[in-house]
Amino acid sequence: MERYTTPPRNNWQQAVEKIGFGFHTTNVPYWDETVYYSFRMNEIDRIETATATLWQMCLQAVQYVIDKKLYAQFQIPEFIIPEIENSWNEDLPAIYGRFDLCYKDGQIKMLEFNADTPTSLFEAAVVQWYWLQDFDRSKDQFNSIHEKLVAYWAFLKDYLYREPLYFACVKRSLEDLTTTEYMRDCAIQAGIEACFIFVDEIGWDTTLNVWVDNEGIAMKNIFKLYPWEMMLAEDFGKNIPLDKNRSLWIEPAWKMLLSCKAILPILWRLFPNHELLLEASFDKPFYGSYVEKPIWSREGNNIIMYENGQKTEETRGEYGNTKTIFQTLFTLPQNQGKYAVLGSWIIGQEPAGMGIRESDSPITSNTSRFVPHLIEG
């Protein structure tokens, strides 16, 4: 993995906006094509294999959590447990996830798994692909995300109710809207009738006990870019078990086990000393270098980094009162003062591609930049 700087395309803003990428710059640049990372094919093969292996390990971990009923360690409310178990046992539709990986000194380590509402999907699938078309279309890229999304929606079509599939996200976030609309785009290309609704417009029919859209029509298939832990904490959460239609939520409820960082100590317990894992526990280590992470947190919020027992980095956020886990420190690779984390995608059951986020600090946050990559040779 090599880092290169390069002049951006002259018209790069127009180029990315033309394909629907409107949040390339906020208060700080988000899309950064002055930098790219280059990989050899054997490195990509290793990342791909690692992603497939981690996915299988995660599935085993879910089965373990359900068998042992370890829900308390995930702070999951009791009322949703039947939904979790049902969605797992019936293998209800699920489509994607993104492993955050640290690739350094020839080693690949899983940092966490964004299994419920992973973002940067559009950037990874579409924006960096178009960048490569302009930069050097003869080069390859670890990125068949778009093809696999369309193909997997086509596969899932038979497992949905024979009714429209609604796509929902929060208002006032162009990033979330773009990700959701991109997913809807892929579903439409797969032949699915797909509608859009904002999550706060979703209605609950108190007479029929069903979810309804703006016109009062029952919604039975719902893709939501909205995390399960937020759904459960809000007013409508307790309605989920009451739903007479047993609507399909995508991602399904069992995915919240994997998106919770409590899965990291579970994985270490099941696969101790596995080369792709970092040691993790629910208890604070007595010594050494480690990272303390809230089990439910996003965008690098409330992370504390310790080196030799001393606090060296800390981020703020809204998850300060959340239960935490402890993971052995494995600092991101640094190049010219920049730290890079790999986001490796699973679509359906297969590794599908990769995106890279680059930061000025060792903790990846919402100010980290998305940078493209290519494969040499």
Add this chain to the structure above:
Amino acid sequence: MKKSRAISLVLITAALASCNKHDPENEWTAGDRHVYMRSDTTAEFSPTYHTHMWYRAFRPIGDNYYGMYTHYGYYSDAIAEHSNYGVNYGKSNVIRGGYGSGHLTVSS
């Protein structure tokens, strides 16, 4: 080859990009002519404010009760909440807003 052979998008994604142009709140000035509107004939009138989410025009709202559809009016995020939902009896069996409170993004 590890990359997609071709990528085509069917939605109007360019319109998404146009959403990021400027802050509409700054357009509201004292000298502007205000437009007063309501989306539901049983609701109160309210001043609008500018919004630029491209498909956030009026959306129909109604009720599909036991297969009988009744159209009540339109919903728009561009006007105040109390102007969207009136006192129409038929709508009282549906509650909204139970999801999405307070979260501006769910990026992870």
